[in-house]
Amino acid sequence: MPPDGPDRIPIESDADVVTARQRARELAAAMDMTSTDQTLLATAISEVARNITTYAGRGEVYVSVVRDAAGREGVRVIARDEGPGIADVERALQDGYTTGGGLGLGLPGARRLVDEFAIDTAPSRGTTVTLTKWSRPARAA
Amino acid sequence: MAVPILKQGPYLIATIQAALTDTDVLQLQEDVMGQVTRHRSRGIIVDVTALDVMDSFVSRSLQGIARMTRLRGAETVIVGIQPEVAFAMVQLGMSFEDVLTALDLEEGLALLQRPWKEPGEIAP
Numbered sequence: 001m002p003p004d005g006p007d008r009i010p011i012e013s014d015a016d017v018v019t020a021r022q023r024a025r026e027l028a029a030a031m032d033m034t035s036t037d038q039t040l041l042a043t044a045i046s047e048v049a050r051n052i053t054t055y056a057g058r059g060e061v062y063v064s065v066v067r068d069a070a071g072r073e074g075v076r077v078i079a080r081d082e083g084p085g086i087a088d089v090e091r092a093l094q095d096g097y098t099t100g101g102g103l104g105l106g107l108p109g110a111r112r113l114v115d116e117f118a119i120d121t122a123p124s125r126g127t128t129v130t131l132t133k134w135s136r137p138a139r140a141a
Numbered sequence: 142m143a144v145p146i147l148k149q150g151p152y153l154i155a156t157i158q159a160a161l162t163d164t165d166v167l168q169l170q171e172d173v174m175g176q177v178t179r180h181r182s183r184g185i186i187v188d189v190t191a192l193d194v195m196d197s198f199v200s201r202s203l204q205g206i207a208r209m210t211r212l213r214g215a216e217t218v219i220v221g222i223q224p225e226v227a228f229a230m231v232q233l234g235m236s237f238e239d240v241l242t243a244l245d246l247e248e249g250l251a252l253l254q255r256p257w258k259e260p261g262e263i264a265p
Contacts (some may be wrong), residue, residue, distance in 0.1 A: 109233035
């Protein structure tokens with residue numbers, strides 16, 4: 001069984017982005033999350049962790065196993081930084097809007113890939129993105 | 142981790158072996174462009190079978206390779222995108238509309254060898 005306490009992955013370089021998504025995938029695999037859902041989760045983490053290296057320089061990602069009232073398991077990911085924050089969150093959540101030279105798919109894309117998505121940010125206060133992916137029973141083999 | 146690039150006749154084959162960092166992806170772009178120029182390659186295959194995640198950065202960079210090499214007269218085919226990865230790319234909003242893709246290496250080579258892409262067709 002995976003530990004229930006959050007696992008902290010410092011995000012300081014692009015290699016840490018890979019580590020964060022691999023760690024989350026391990027948790028997801030241990031709870032028998034489907035392979036597709038594991039991939040969606042790992043991709044979402046890649047997007048939010050890259051936002052940390054691109055916009056804030058450094059930050060951290062916490063991954064943990066969560067359970068809802070019905071006993072269903074999921075993986076929760078918290079990506080936190082103390083960077084510049086986002087002034088216009090509504091726009092940042094629209095496809096194609098970017099201030100970082102990318103495609104502007106990071107936040108809106110990550111939101112589509114997970115079941116629950118929350119963002120807490122303000123200029124000069126940093127950004128915290130919380131993602132949750134719930135495990136669905138794998139199809140009978 | 143560097144991506145090995147093999148030369149096979151007029152083609153280059155880059156086989157990604159493990160998860161790529163952003164630095165690795167940028168290095169791959171540079172290496173492919175260098176080798177396309179050196180070998181006057183007609184086509185490039187990038188095999189992504191080993192990738193379990195293709196996020197927006199990797200996707201955009203592969204698209205960049207395809208566009209850059211096309212400007213050099215070489216066609217790029219991305220092969221081996223895993224089903225789960227394809228699912229995630231579409232959800233993410235990545236469209237690979239202007240990039241050639243094929244199921245695997247064999248089909249990718251067949252795509253590059255279409256008659257109208259034969260080097261002989263190009264005027265001297």
